[in-house]
Amino acid sequence: MNDSLEHPYRGIGNGASFELADGLTWIRLPLPFPPRHVNVYRFEDEGGPVLVDCGFPDDATTACWKQLGSVPPAPDIVVTHFHPDHIGQAAHFEAMGARVHAPAPELEAAGELHALSGEQMQGSFAEFFALNGVSVPVAAIGGNRYRAAVPDLPAHAEPLGAGALPFAPSWSVSFAGGHSPAHALLYRHESPMLIAGDILLPEITPNISVWPNAPEADPLDDYLAALEELHKLPGNTLVLPAHGLPYRGVQRRIEAIRTHHEKRLSILRKAAGEGAALSAAEAIRLLFRPDLEPSSLPFALGEALAHLNRLRHGDELVRKLDEQGIYRYHARPRNS
Numbered sequence: 265m266n267d268s269l270e271h272p273y274r275g276i277g278n279g280a281s282f283e284l285a286d287g288l289t290w291i292r293l294p295l296p297f298p299p300r301h302v303n304v305y306r307f308e309d310e311g312g313p314v315l316v317d318c319g320f321p322d323d324a325t326t327a328c329w330k331q332l333g334s335v336p337p338a339p340d341i342v343v344t345h346f347h348p349d350h351i352g353q354a355a356h357f358e359a360m361g362a363r364v365h366a367p368a369p370e371l372e373a374a375g376e377l378h379a380l381s382g383e384q385m386q387g388s389f390a391e392f393f394a395l396n397g398v399s400v401p402v403a404a405i406g407g408n409r410y411r412a413a414v415p416d417l418p419a420h421a422e423p424l425g426a427g428a429l430p431f432a433p434s435w436s437v438s439f440a441g442g443h444s445p446a447h448a449l450l451y452r453h454e455s456p457m458l459i460a461g462d463i464l465l466p467e468i469t470p471n472i473s474v475w476p477n478a479p480e481a482d483p484l485d486d487y488l489a490a491l492e493e494l495h496k497l498p499g500n501t502l503v504l505p506a507h508g509l510p511y512r513g514v515q516r517r518i519e520a521i522r523t524h525h526e527k528r529l530s531i532l533r534k535a536a537g538e539g540a541a542l543s544a545a546e547a548i549r550l551l552f553r554p555d556l557e558p559s560s561l562p563f564a565l566g567e568a569l570a571h572l573n574r575l576r577h578g579d580e581l582v583r584k585l586d587e588q589g590i591y592r593y594h595a596r597p598r599n600s
């Protein structure tokens with residue numbers, strides 16, 4: 265629990281549901297990896313029930329849905345973003361007659377990742393690791409981990425636009441970059457509530473990463489821009505996150521997340537300004553604990569690069585390829 269936030273509700277167990285407000289239910293589902301649970305939300309509006317996110321596609325989650333009652337849980341399902349714990353069960357519910365809605369860039373990202381062969385994925389990570397000075401046997405990356413987690417994607421998902429949800433007009437949709445291409449956020453003005461997915465978690469900061477398919481991207485800039493918009497929400501907004509407890513204190517949470525990223529930026533800024541130019545592999549060692557599992561390395565590298573790219577795109581660092589073919593970052597010389 266985050267003590268700096270107001271948590272009006274106690275925790276519920278995996279497979280449990282709890283009515284937070286008239287027609288709005290919080291449902292907690294299991295996850296086979298930390299943080300071991302994901303929250304999804306179902307609400308009733310003029311157009312009938314809507315489910316936001318649908319859980320990981322494994323037997324434990326399927327069993328929870330059966331136990332919770334009607335399957336599919338709603339005729340309209342909004343998927344916030346393409347990650348397995350959010351889109352996972354969408355194909356299953358679609359096959360049972362539900363309509364799936366998701367931001368178009370999320371559907372594209374899911375499709376592109378799903379289509380890669382295991383060798384293609386390994387190859388792109390091998391090159392990415394080598395350029396950044398990370399030595400890890402590519403076998404440790406495995407094959408296409410996304411497709412292993414999500415064997416089926418919804419085939420007929422409809423693109424979700426910004427503004428009022430056509431089938432639930434009390435709720436409006438906006439998008440946040442950084443964690444994924446265009447993570448959907450759902451906001452209700454009356455007794456303000458934000459279904460925030462992974463964008464504003466109470467305990468952890470969402471992974472903000474640069475990936476091999478877009479090595480020059482600046483996802484931290486996209487994420488910080490989204491936080492700036494969310495900072496304008498009413499102070500009494502109830503934030504409904506995908507992991508952890510619902511909370512009030514959106515501005516305090518945003519400020520803490522900004523401080524977290526500013527600290528990381530200042531560690532790297534300082535390291536690149538002193539002595540030898542910094543590689544992303546060295547940046548990982550400055551930002552993360554030394555005993556990272558090989559399977560966590562893609563995320564650690566992605567996060568390190570998100571901060572290095574922010575400093576580079578912010579004209580503070582420059583990047584050069586060294587004699588070993590590794591990218592190195594150093595402070596931009598003054599007056600150049």
Ligand SMILES: [Zn+2]
Pocket residue numbers: 345347443462
């Ligand atoms: Zn996510």
